[in-house]
Amino acid sequence: MSYRRRPSSLHAAAAGAALGWCAALALALIVQSNPVVLGALTVTILAAGVLAGVGHELLRALRLAVPLAVTICVINALVSRDGLTVIWRFGDLPILGQTNVTLEATVYGAVFGLRAAALVLLGALYSLAVDPDQVLMLFRRWSFRSALSATIATRMVPVLLRDSKRLADAQRCRAGAAPGRFALMRATTAGVLDRALDVAAALEVRGYANAVHAPRRGRRVASRHDIGFSLAAAAVAVVAVATRVAGWCPFTAYPLLRAPAGARELAVALALMLLALVPFADRRGVRG
Amino acid sequence: MTLVSISELSYRYPGVIAPALDVVSLEVSAGEFVLVAGASGSGKSTLLRALSGLVPHFYGGAISGSVCVAGNDTRDHGPGDLARDVGTLFQDPETQIVMGTVRAELAFGVQNRGWGAAAVARAVEEAALALAVDGLLDRPTAELSGGELQRVALGATLAGRPAVVCLDEPTSQLDPVAGDELIGLLRRLNEDQDLTVILAEHRLERCLAAADRVIGMLDGRIGFDGPPAAFLVWALEAAPYLVTPGARLLSRVGLDPQPGVKAARAALRAARLLPEAVGVPGPDSALSVGGETGSRNRFLPPRRTRSPAALRFDRVWHELRDGPAALRGLSLTVAPGERVALMGRNGAGKSTLLRHAAGLMKPTRGQVEVAGRVALLLQNPTDYLVHDTVAQETSAGALARFGLSELAGRHPRDLSGGEKQRLALAIVLGDGASAGPDADPGLEEPAVLCLDEPTRGMDRAAKDELVALLRTIGLAVIVATHDPELAAAFADRVVLLADGAVIADGAASEVLCGGVYFATETARILGGAGGALLPEDGAALLERERVSA
Numbered sequence: 001m002s003y004r005r006r007p008s009s010l011h012a013a014a015a016g017a018a019l020g021w022c023a024a025l026a027l028a029l030i031v032q033s034n035p036v037v038l039g040a041l042t043v044t045i046l047a048a049g050v051l052a053g054v055g056h057e058l059l060r061a062l063r064l065a066v067p068l069a070v071t072i073c074v075i076n077a078l079v080s081r082d083g084l085t086v087i088w089r090f091g092d093l094p095i096l097g098q099t100n101v102t103l104e105a106t107v108y109g110a111v112f113g114l115r116a117a118a119l120v121l122l123g124a125l126y127s128l129a130v131d132p133d134q135v136l137m138l139f140r141r142w143s144f145r146s147a148l149s150a151t152i153a154t155r156m157v158p159v160l161l162r163d164s165k166r167l168a169d170a171q172r173c174r175a176g177a178a179p180g181r182f183a184l185m186r187a188t189t190a191g192v193l194d195r196a197l198d199v200a201a202a203l204e205v206r207g208y209a210n211a212v213h214a215p216r217r218g219r220r221v222a223s224r225h226d227i228g229f230s231l232a233a234a235a236v237a238v239v240a241v242a243t244r245v246a247g248w249c250p251f252t253a254y255p256l257l258r259a260p261a262g263a264r265e266l267a268v269a270l271a272l273m274l275l276a277l278v279p280f281a282d283r284r285g286v287r288g
Numbered sequence: 289m290t291l292v293s294i295s296e297l298s299y300r301y302p303g304v305i306a307p308a309l310d311v312v313s314l315e316v317s318a319g320e321f322v323l324v325a326g327a328s329g330s331g332k333s334t335l336l337r338a339l340s341g342l343v344p345h346f347y348g349g350a351i352s353g354s355v356c357v358a359g360n361d362t363r364d365h366g367p368g369d370l371a372r373d374v375g376t377l378f379q380d381p382e383t384q385i386v387m388g389t390v391r392a393e394l395a396f397g398v399q400n401r402g403w404g405a406a407a408v409a410r411a412v413e414e415a416a417l418a419l420a421v422d423g424l425l426d427r428p429t430a431e432l433s434g435g436e437l438q439r440v441a442l443g444a445t446l447a448g449r450p451a452v453v454c455l456d457e458p459t460s461q462l463d464p465v466a467g468d469e470l471i472g473l474l475r476r477l478n479e480d481q482d483l484t485v486i487l488a489e490h491r492l493e494r495c496l497a498a499a500d501r502v503i504g505m506l507d508g509r510i511g512f513d514g515p516p517a518a519f520l521v522w523a524l525e526a527a528p529y530l531v532t533p534g535a536r537l538l539s540r541v542g543l544d545p546q547p548g549v550k551a552a553r554a555a556l557r558a559a560r561l562l563p564e565a566v567g568v569p570g571p572d573s574a575l576s577v578g579g580e581t582g583s584r585n586r587f588l589p590p591r592r593t594r595s596p597a598a599l600r601f602d603r604v605w606h607e608l609r610d611g612p613a614a615l616r617g618l619s620l621t622v623a624p625g626e627r628v629a630l631m632g633r634n635g636a637g638k639s640t641l642l643r644h645a646a647g648l649m650k651p652t653r654g655q656v657e658v659a660g661r662v663a664l665l666l667q668n669p670t671d672y673l674v675h676d677t678v679a680q681e682t683s684a685g686a687l688a689r690f691g692l693s694e695l696a697g698r699h700p701r702d703l704s705g706g707e708k709q710r711l712a713l714a715i716v717l718g719d720g721a722s723a724g725p726d727a728d729p730g731l732e733e734p735a736v737l738c739l740d741e742p743t744r745g746m747d748r749a750a751k752d753e754l755v756a757l758l759r760t761i762g763l764a765v766i767v768a769t770h771d772p773e774l775a776a777a778f779a780d781r782v783v784l785l786a787d788g789a790v791i792a793d794g795a796a797s798e799v800l801c802g803g804v805y806f807a808t809e810t811a812r813i814l815g816g817a818g819g820a821l822l823p824e825d826g827a828a829l830l831e832r833e834r835v836s837a
Contacts, residue, residue: 003388004428133392140399159382169648170671173664175718175734176683179674187674190701198383205340205376206386206444210368212402 002157003131008052009279012286013225015134017233021276022126024233028240028272029118034249035111036261040269042118044276045125051280054128061124068120069113076109077101082254083108108253127157140211156195163191225286228279235275243268291452291484292316292339297353299334299343308334310508311353316486318451321478323495324488325519325530326505327747328705332488335505336454339486340376341367358451372401375445375453379460379745381437390416390432390440391425398448415447418477434634435466442470446477452484459494460745463633463770464805471495490747491771493532493809496520497548504530520545529748533773533809533823540827541834552813561830562814597659598624598735598764599645604654606640606788614640616788617654622736622764624659629775629796630768631806632785638768639667641785642738645766660735667741669712673700678711685719687711690757706750709742710757717761736764743774752777772800772808776821797821 005011010018029041049058078096083104090099132150139146167188171178203209222230243249249265252258294314300307309331316322324332337343344351345366355362358373378384387393394412403411416422419439424432432440438458445453455474459467475498477483489495496502502519504512504527512522523530524539534552535545543559546552556562599622606615615637622628630638643649644656646664666672675681679696687693690710695703700711717734739758743751755777758765769775775782775796782799784792784806792799797819801811810826820826 002428002430004430005426131388133388136387136392166666166668167671167674169643170666170668171674172648173646173666173716174672175661175663175686175716183674191670195383198378198380199386201342201346202378202384203386204342204346204367205371205374206397207368207371207400207448209366210371211400 003128005131006053006129007286008129009225009228009282009286010048010052010129011131012223013229013279014220014223015131015138017222017226017229018130019126019135019138020233021229021236021279022122022130024236024240025122025276026119027237029115029122031240031244032249033111033115033251034261034265034268035107035114035251035259036265037249037269037272038111038114038118040273041276042114042121044273045118045121047273047277048280049121049125049128051277052125052129054125057128058121058124061121062117065117065120069110069117072113072116073106073109076112077106080105080108083257084255085257104253104255104257107257107259111251111253111259156199159195160192163195164188167191224282224284225279228282232275232279236272239268239271239275289318290315291318291358292486293354293356294338295354295356297338297355298351299338300350301334302348304349307508309338312508312510313353314503314510314513316452316484318484319478319482321475321485321498321500322487323492323499323502323516324486324505325492325502325523326488326511327527327529327749328490328745330505331508332505333456334508335503336376336456336486336488338362339452339454340374341365341370342376371397371450372448373451375448375450377438377442377445377453377455377458379457381434381441381461384441384444385429385437388428388430389425390421390427390429390443393429393440393444394425394447397444401448411447411449415443418446418481419443419473434461435463435469438462438466438470439473442473446483450483452486455485455487457489457745458487459489459491464494464772465633467491467494467770468805471498474498490745492530493534493773496532497551499547516547517545517551520547529752534813536823537810537813537826537830540823541830549809549812552809556813556830561834596624597621597657598626599659599662599766600655600657601641601644602655602657604644604651604656606644606649607652612788614788615644615651618785618789620783620790620793622766624735624764625762626764627758627778627780628764628766629779629782630766630785631770631772631775631782631799636785637788638785639740640788642740642766642768645736645738658735661732662736662738663716663734665709665712665716665737665739665742667744669705669708670701672712672715673708675700678703681711682715683719686714686717689717689719690714704750705746706753709746709750709754713737713757734763736766737761739765739767741768741770743769743771772806772811772821776800776808776810795819 025041025045029038032038046058049055078099078101083102085103086100087103087106088101093099171184249268250258250260292315294312297309297312298307299309312335324335326332334343337347338355339357341362343349357370360370360373362370385393387396391412394415395408398408398411416425419442421439421443424436424440429437429440459470462470471494474485474487478485487495496516499516502512502514502516503510504519504522506527511526512519520531520535521544524545534549538545538552538555541561543555546555553562601618601620603617603619604615605613605617607613618641630641632638640649642664644651645658646662673681676699677696678687678692678698678700681700687696690713692711692714695707700708703711717737742754751774755774758778767778779796782794782796783790784799800807800821801816801819804812808821810823811821814820814826818829820829
């Protein structure tokens with residue numbers, strides 16, 4: 001799961017604009033708590049993935065995101081003592097003690113899980129659609145090493161995925177019983193550390209430790225996609241923050257559930273979706 | 289002009305008692321092409337790391353003596369400073385590529401130095417043209433083949449125009465074609481641009497002829513320093529495992545060893561042991577001695593038969609989703625006890641074929657039939673080693689079978705390359721004791737053993753050890769390899785793959801004689817005469833010719 005230039009508006013936008021668009025969606029996911037709005041934002045991210053030509057890859061990320069969301073929901077339901085509407089009584093459980101599952105804790109966990117899943121999907125969309133080399137160029141003036149670390153981390157993802165697949169294949173080839181999970185986890189960690197050491201040595205001999213700032217380049221003329229995604233990012237951020245401040249899409253879980261799904265919530269959800277997806281409509285010059 | 293000066297350098301890695309380098313002194317002039325030869329653990333890589341400043345600045349450890357590169361003393365200047373003058377290329381291209389596209393990768397090093405946009409663009413274009421990767425500039429690095437990645441990594445090293453470039457086994461992961469191309473490219477850059485090249489390699493037959501000078505390393509010391517021909521004379525006495533097959537051939541017929549095919553042929557011609565007409569081997573050259581006429585038909589895959597088989601591929605296709613076909617209607621039968629070498633360029637389908645045999649991949653069309661369990665040893669034996677001790681990795685019987693019982697208490701990752709290889713073999717083969725209808729199917733003695741590039745990065749001694757070991761295993765063995773010398777030493781039969789299909793299938797003496805890249809050095813020197821692949825066979829042939837003449 002790594003960046004590859006594809007013929008889409010998001011890929012055609014400069015890294016700054018695309019990054020800003022992703023950041024605006026992340027901001028919306030963080031400030032909004034109403035399930036209707038969060039659901040709409042999740043659908044927006046999936047739709048953006050399809051429009052950017054990375055729908056298949058996002059579905060793969062969904063396989064990681066859904067179990068994560070379910071896990072969060074279940075854990076919150078089991079450990080939270082808040083909420084008044086008991087939907088299941090487990091009685092005395094080891095470690096957990098008296099355990100009553102409430103509707104409020106379950107819904108709160110589900111909303112929290114939905115937000116986490118949406119952020120995972122957004123991270124996947126970012127790594128698939130935003131050029132890490134451009135991000136490095138963007139940030140090297142302010143924080144070169146942090147930007148490089150982030151870029152290399154992105155680059156290492158496919159390398160480590162290949163490593164873990166190799167390790168898994170090797171274990172399938174063993175005669176007799178497969179080793180335990182703990183042994184495998186340790187071997188994987190050791191492999192990751194070896195890889196990290198190799199990359200660090202490669203960076204050293206390429207002069208990374210003594211990197212100096214390049215002379216300032218001329219200002220780049222913004223493309224239609226840069227403008228589109230920048231405006232969309234600003235609009236999404238403003239709508240998300242303003243509606244939160246105005247209290248238009250409330251959500252409270254405890255002590256009693258309050259998650260309205262009326263016209264106002266639907267309007268905000270629809271507005272955020274449209275504002276985020278409008279730049280994809282312009283496909284002129286998407287091949288760069 | 290002296291570019292590199294090493295004076296009485298000794299170095300120990302942290303926590304290790306034995307020195308990796310032991311009182312090494314050396315001077316390299318600008319424009320020299322220096323080959324560093326030696327067994328695994330002899331100090332080749334450490335010497336290159338000392339030149340790039342990684343030793344001691346990155347690896348730590350105890351150091352004495354001095355290293356001065358282009359006027360920079362490495363005690364005062366770390367790898368970052370030295371990167372201006374020293375380009376370094378390691379074995380594994382995958383971990384050296386840090387950017388997303390080839391263009392960004394080539395620009396990375398010079399951007400680190402603060403070059404302006406125009407200078408960076410020019411450096412990128414020039415490096416791309418010099419390395420012939422200009423067609424790849426906007427390709428994502430994640431989509432490049434191993435050979436392309438290594439060229440890009442070399443381009444990134446050269447973009448900043450270093451005075452000296454240090455390369456640590458850069459061809460170990462490349463097929464023979466890409467490996468020869470890389471060595472040729474280095475020689476051209478050395479001649480055209482006066483680039484100083486310091487190259488550490490195991491496959492000396494590939495690069496000895498390109499070098500001006502050879503450093504022979506023995507246990508952290510310099511055992512030899514001189515021209516390639518004199519190196520071979522020294523190695524015959526002091527380090528026989530460093531002698532190239534061509535040199536062994538010449539020494540067996542009483543001639544002075546010579547580096548490279550051309551010089552070896554000239555020496556044989558001067559001694560009237562080789563006719564003037566011998567040149568590049570032809571497709572039927574294996575049969576040119578003895579009066580038998582060759583036929584191209586013998587290189588085609590044999591007809592499918594229903595004779596007993598340990599492994600049978602019947603018109604197997606493997607078509608990748610949104611990608612090409614990795615196997616294209618491949619048919620292949622391996623008899624019990626047969627030893628087969630599988631050769632071909634990177635991406636030809638060798639690994640895919642072995643993975644199908646072991647059941648790690650399923651054909652999209654066609655059938656794979658096996659007469660029992662298939663044991664597969666993948667490229668990196670370390671992938672099998674997940675426990676704290678050798679004893680925990682497999683049964684005591686399996687350890688005893690591969691002579692590893694004495695190492696039972698050691699940590700698997702502390703073993704040498706050859707020992708890791710044997711341990712991985714013990715893990716995939718087991719002790720072979722379980723048999724009968726009630727036996728655990730995972731523990732039964734396999735019908736076929738498959739090895740994927742088992743000698744990558746191995747020195748000759750470890751390779752010889754592996755060949756001897758494989759010869760003692762009475763199973764059908766299939767080895768995917770880029771190394772024609774290994775194939776010649778081990779295999780009864782060689783199958784050549786290209787683009788997912790079998791393009792040649794025959795006895796080793798037939799397939800490995802009729803080419804340039806997939807041929808042993810002996811076969812290339814003799815033009816494929818008599819089907820001689822190994823120096824011993826070649827020498828015997830030449831002796832017979834001498835007697836009959």
